[in-house]
Amino acid sequence: MRNVAIVGDGGHGKVIRELINARPDTRLTAVLDDKFRSFEAGKEWCTGPPEAISEVRRLVPDVLFLIAIGNNSVRKQLAERLGLKKEDFITLIHPTAIVSKSAVIGEGSVIMAGAIIQADARIGAHCIINTGAVAEHDNQISDYVHLSPRVTLSGAVVVQEGAHVGIGASVIPQLTIGAWSTVGAGSAVIRSIPDRVTAAGAPARIISSIQT
Ligand SMILES: CC(C)(COP(=O)(O)OP(=O)(O)OC[C@H]1O[C@@H](n2cnc3c(N)ncnc32)[C@H](O)[C@@H]1OP(=O)(O)O)[C@@H](O)C(=O)NCCC(=O)NCCS
Numbered sequence: 001m002r003n004v005a006i007v008g009d010g011g012h013g014k015v016i017r018e019l020i021n022a023r024p025d026t027r028l029t030a031v032l033d034d035k036f037r038s039f040e041a042g043k044e045w046c047t048g049p050p051e052a053i054s055e056v057r058r059l060v061p062d063v064l065f066l067i068a069i070g071n072n073s074v075r076k077q078l079a080e081r082l083g084l085k086k087e088d089f090i091t092l093i094h095p096t097a098i099v100s101k102s103a104v105i106g107e108g109s110v111i112m113a114g115a116i117i118q119a120d121a122r123i124g125a126h127c128i129i130n131t132g133a134v135a136e137h138d139n140q141i142s143d144y145v146h147l148s149p150r151v152t153l154s155g156a157v158v159v160q161e162g163a164h165v166g167i168g169a170s171v172i173p174q175l176t177i178g179a180w181s182t183v184g185a186g187s188a189v190i191r192s193i194p195d196r197v198t199a200a201g202a203p204a205r206i207i208s209s210i211q212t
Helices: 011-022 050-059 072-082
Strands: 002-007 026-032 046-048 064-067 197-200 205-209
Touching: 002 011, 002 050, 011 026, 026 050, 046 050, 050 072, 064 072
Parallel strands: 002 026, 002 064, 026 046
Antiparallel strands: 197 205
């Protein structure tokens, strides 16, 4: 049995808790979130602020962590702030997801119920492949990406760091979605999308750029 501590107790955290319960080999050990002021060892799991990881480790030495925050840039900030090593994170795959044996999934990533990851797809670290999303063969998905529910990426699509593909969007083969860009819900992407823009519609067009 793997003991799992999640960092983040919002809507996405709720879904991750259920994923942990749905697996026969994982058990929720701690829930850490900024809303908790101090560390408390509860009956079922501990609670505390994100910095309480050392207390959690003292209590449960073999614990693995998962950042359960939906926002890609907040998830990255937290992953860096906590200073954990790669091997301190767990990768969680829902029992109903279908993942090719040749696919590679990075640490801290979650593959939700009904998602499908096809042959030779590579999913980076701390990604969310949400409910029913499809990452087809040879997809190259970088760290901190979120594929929302029912997204379909066809073959050999590249999604760069921190990009968010909105619910139900589809992307035709071999395109690139740029780093920290957002694709609107229900969009049909037929041309590559540059970094740091929002694109939406069918066909998807750039509707705004993200100021840095
Ligand atoms: C694309 C998105 C990020 C744009 O949000 P926004 O920057 O606040 O943009 P606005 O709502 O001001 O809309 C700007 C324009 O784009 C259009 N637009 C927004 N989202 C669109 C979409 N998904 N498809 C087509 N057009 C869209 C609006 O109609 C509006 O057009 P107008 O200027 O002609 O009136 C947002 O609409 C969206 O689709 N988010 C995805 C959310 C999601 O899937 N979350 C998953 C959670 S698990």
